[in-house]
Amino acid sequence: MxxxxxxxxxxxxxxxxxxxxxxxxxxxxxxxxxxxxxxxPNKEALVLALRERHVRHMSALMMREAAFWDAAEQGVPLEALITRTIHVAMVAHRLEPALHKVLALEAAHLEARHEEDGTEGVLRALLERYSRGPDAEVTVPDLDVATFVVGRMAHALIHAAVLDPPPGADPHTLERETVRAVMAYLTA
Amino acid sequence: MxxxxxxxxxxxxxxxxxxxxxxxxxxxxxxxxxxxxxxxPNKEALVLALRERHVRHMSALMMREAAFWDAAEQGVPLEALITRTIHVAMVAHRLEPALHKVLALEAAHLEARHEEDGTEGVLRALLERYSRGPDAEVTVPDLDVATFVVGRMAHALIHAAVLDPPPGADPHTLERETVRAVMAYLTA
DNA sequence: CGTAAACATGAGTAAAAGCTCGCATCATAG
DNA sequence: CTATGATGCGAGCTTTTACTCATGTTTACG
Structure with missing residues (x-):
């Protein structure tokens, strides 16, 4: 199987x-x-099962690396958290990049919608924490919109950096700039 | 025909x-x-012709609205330019959103690669202008990387805002936040 | 009006691909 | 060793669909 x-x-x-x-x-x-x-039972179920397994593998890898999310409680600076999160996401996307690319590009009609993978919920909670209190680092006007924007932005940049980087680009630079983009938006 | x-x-x-x-x-x-x-001659040519026509229609609409790009010569503030550009791009994407979505999602393997649509060239030239001189507004370290990042970021946010907005979101807000995201990254 | 070229037609062809089903093989138990 | 259930097999059935072609129709023009 x-x-x-x-x-x-x-x-x-x-x-x-x-x-x-x-x-x-x-x-x-x-x-x-x-x-x-x-x-x-049929071809579609086959591809769906593959996609689910692939998502499970990536999630497992991320969760293993990302226990640090609890640290949000303890005054870890936002930038450190974002840096680590994006790094972990990029590592996860490098697990089976060719497969991920095909699933995202050519089997998009079967691909899970962006909203239902639980990412948005976690992201939303994080932003909420960092936008409270007198020394809040996140300064966006609307948290729902910000969740949406950061989610799409980060997703697109991670995909681009891992699966479709410009020729001759340094992966580390792309990662750093992704962090810069997210940070700049959240703290502008 | x-x-x-x-x-x-x-x-x-x-x-x-x-x-x-x-x-x-x-x-x-x-x-x-x-x-x-x-x-x-065959089915693929049919879909390809449709895609080309659709891209032509969108380009025409953008170019009509976007003669203002020459204004970059005359000290127009960066934010005004970005605001107008993103607005025009969103309007263009609203031309035939359903068709655009299908072409982007389900016919992605035939879809023109992101690099070959000329957008990156224009973007690159704009960034170059605004990063020169003593009162330069663009402060990114590497222009090539910035072109890549802004291109992907803006593209993803425009697609998300027009074709896949969160339920109950105000289009105008999404547009404003897209501008904010791009501006924040470029002037961080 | 005549001719010929261009265009339109749709029943039919052929190949591809998802899926079935009757049979073989193997594992386990008594 | 025999019986029984589970698992593996692959030739072939059936449907779908891209595409052809022999024939009919319209248009252009002298």
Whole structure:
């Protein structure tokens, strides 16, 4: 079953979504189509399962690295938190970048909508903490809008930096500038 | 010929890319499949032609509104320019938002890459102007990186604001915050 | 009016691909 | 060893769909 998902990922990356056939997956996995259909009711379920597994892997990696989010309680400067968060997100996106790119670009109609991955909730809570009190670092007028803007901004920049960087660009520079962009917006 | 492209757009928006068949397009256009194939060699060319026409329409609308770009020569403040540019871009994206969304999401593998649409060149030139002289407003360290970051950031926020806004959000607010984000990054 | 070129038609073709189903093989238990 | 259930197999069925082509219709023009 995991072997079938692995094969699906390989075919997707090698040939693209348009050329993804259940027979090709079965061959790549070294099993028969019959067996494939014993585990997945149809092609869509196959790709969906792969996507879910991939999201799970990325989430697991992020959560392992990101226990530090609790530190928000203890006066950690906003910039340190943003820096670390964006770094972790970039590392997670580098897990299987080719697969991630195909899923995001060619299987977008099956891709989970941006809102339902729980990210916005966490982000919103963070912004709320840092916008309270006399020495609040976050100075945006509307927290809901800010959550939306930062979410989209960071997501786009992380994707661009990891999956589609300009030729000859230093990854570290792109990461630093992503942090700068988010920080500048939040504390302008 | 234009009627066929119109029909393609209608079917794309109504049924999505997966359900786009040449026969369905012919029916929607009120012509026979034979006629369709007299104008377009194959299905891909059909969608490509539609995309090109759509990009042309958007570009035309932007260029009409954006003669003001020459004003960069004459000491117009950066913020005014950014505000106007982002406004124009948003208006252009509202031309055929549903079609634009489908093309961007479901036909992404045919979609022109972000780099080849000429936007980056214009943006780069603008940033260069505003980062020169003693009263330079743009204070980023690397112009190439800044072009990349601003391009992706603005593109993502415009798409999000026009095609996928959060429920109950005010379009004007989203536009203002997009300007704020770009300005904050450039002048941080 | 005649001719020819351009355009329109839609039933039909052929290939692709998702999926089924009857049969074989294997694992476990008694 | 035998029985039974679970799992694996892959030829082929069926549907879908991009595309063709022989024929009909309109247009252009002398």
């Amino acid at each position: 995991d072997a079938i998902l692995d094969a699906t990922a390989r075919v997707l990356v090698r040939d693209g979504y348009a050329a993804l056939t259940t027979n090709a997956v079965a061959v790549a996995a070294g099993v028969s189509i019959g067996s494939l259909y014993q585990y997945f | 234009d009627a066929i492209l119109d029909a393609t757009a209608r079917v794309l928006v109504r049924d999505g890319y997966a359900a786009l068949t040449t026969n369905a397009v012919a029916v929607a256009a009120g012509v026979s499949i034979g006629s369709l194939y007299q104008y377009f």
